[in-house]
Amino acid sequence: MLNNINFFYFLGIGGIGMSSLARYFHYMGKIVYGHDQNYTSLTNNLENEGIIINYDDNIKSIPFWVCSDKCMTIYTPAIPNNHKQWIFLKKNVKNIKKRSQVLSLITKNKTCIAIGGTHGKTTTCSFLTHILYSNGIKITSFLGGISKNYESNFISNGKDIFLVEADEFDRSFLHLSPNIACITSLDQDHVDIYPKKDILINAYINFSKRIKNPYKKIFLCKEDSFLYKKYFISKNVIYYSIIYKEDYYSDNIVIKDNKWYFDFHTPKEVWKSIVLPIPGYHNLKNITAALSIADYLNINKEKIKKYLYLFKGIERRYSIHYNNNGKIYIDDYAHHPTEINILIKTVKQCFPKKKILGIFQPHLFSRTKFFENSFAKSLENFDFLILLEIYPSREDNKKLEYNINSNILLNKINLNLDNKIVSTLDKVMLTIKEKKFDFDIIMTIGAGNIENIINPIKKWLNKEYGHNN
Structure with missing residues (x-):
């Protein structure tokens, strides 16, 4: 079907998943156009690569060929x-599909590895991509973040293996039929789709049933296995863990000079004293998943260890933008209470006794309302907090059932009134300067457009505390 298509029009091309797919078809020599409501660094890069994008919600901006059979x-x-x-x-186009349906068409008759889970998909997928690509395996990879090694969310040197993230939003992952699947974690997140955890678990069970030969294996994080173990056929399951000693696992974690070291156990041997490229127990779990799949695919151990050391990480995942004169600036994509808790814990392990100013942008009214109390508990782990207005994305706050805003959330956060404040995104820098928080570390976190303040914060830090080394 896709072979007969010459033109592609992407509605929402600036999304991280949509943009990787757009890059794929552009890479394949197709004509690619798109629309997005926001001009961002990502859409700018797409345009620089030759993809044409319009930003007006106007019918006249749509190219004439969208109604063509091609x-x-x-x-x-x-x-x-x-x-x-x-x-x-919707009314006029003959051939219209969701991103997940197209990803299914691309990978349907190919060897496919799909990484699913509420947390950790992008890190796991990015690291596995890096290992396979660096070892000369012919892969095409669609990432949910920008790899720092390759400066893109689309990486390809061939089509022997397709590596994708299995997104549970809108049940998109149920279109995939991978040969190898991985479930990194199970936690409620998209509460508009999965209002109850049982609904989420059932969706993942259905996803797991879609694995196919050859391989027909599913890698499960042992820590979450009690939720769904009874639903899987044991011969198809391979476990990995950072707690339990079963199949693949990592242990003997040592933190020395702000570097993390660990031992990785395969069913046959132990890889001693490996450097963890990104700090944090959550990242150790993600790296363990990727190492397990790589070892299962018989990738050379010494090459894996070599390229692990060269892994630079993913943009907006524990990205350190400034570290000078006792001041540190870290940006992260965390947008869920579990992710925020783990992130703050990791920062405090790496930089003990440092005062942290958190700047958090809640993402979606439904998520903020559902996790209202959990967000409050996680955010009070900061010493100081600037809470931004909720980023609505696809939602409309005029609907009364949400009954949530940043002021309501702020009042639930157990911090001194002088140490917390609500701000709009465009007034963040003014708020930082006026409040004069006695911080050592600034952290910006969220999944909306909070990345727009990364450069202003960096410029201010360079001016106030000297240029970053």
């Missing part, structure tokens, strides 16, 4: 129903 329109489920281009395309 065109496919690809959309993200996050597009609001009142979007003008979306209304026109």
Whole structure:
């Protein structure tokens, strides 16, 4: 089907998943256009690569060939129903599909590895991509973040293996039929899709049933296995862990001079004193998953260890942008209470006794409302807090059932009134300067457009505390 398509139009091309797919078709020599509501560094990079993007929700901006049999329109489920281009395309376009459906078409008759889970998908997938690519395995990889090694979320040197993230949002991962699947974690997140945890677990069970030969294996994090163990056929399951000693596991963690070292156990041997490229027990779990799959695929141990050391990480995952004169600036994509708790714990392990100023942008009204108390508990682990307005994304706060805003959340956070404040994104720098918080570390966290303040914060730190080394 895809072989007969010459033109692709992406509605929501600036999304991290959509943009990797757009890059794939552009790489394949197809004509790729797109629309997005926001101009970002990612859309700028897409345009620099030769992809044409419009930013006006105007029917006149849509290219004339979208109604052709030779065109496919690809959309993200996050597009609001009142979007003008979306209304026109639904009515007039012959060939229109969700991103997940297209990813399924691409990988259907190929060897596919799919990494699923509430947390850890992108780190696990990025590291496994790095290992396979560096070892000359012919792979095509679609990432949910920008790899620092390759400066892209799409990496390809061939098509022997397709490596994808299995996104549970909108049940997208149920379109995939991987040969090897991995479930990194099970935690409620997209509460508009999975209001109860049982619904989420059932979706993952259905995902696990879609694995196919050859391989037909699913890698499960042993820590979460009690949730779904009875539903799996044991011969198809391979466990990995950082706690339990079963199949693949990592232990003997040592933190020395702000570097993390660990031992990795395979069913046959132990790899001693490996350097963890990104700190944190959550990242150790993700790296353990990737190492397990790589070893299962018989990738050379010495090469894996070599390229592990050269792994630079992913943008907006524990990204240190400034470290000078006792001041540190870290940015992270964390947007869930579990992720925030783990992130703050990791920072405190790496930089003990440092005062932290957190700048958090809640993402989605439904998520903020559902986890209202959990967010409050996690955010009070900061010494100081600037709480941004909730980033709505696809949601409309005019709906009364949400009944949440940043001021309501702020009042639940157990911090001194002088140490917490609500701000808009465009006034963050003014708030930092006026409040004069006695911080050692600044952390920006969230999944919305909070990345827009990364450069202003860096410039301010360079001016106030000297240029970063």
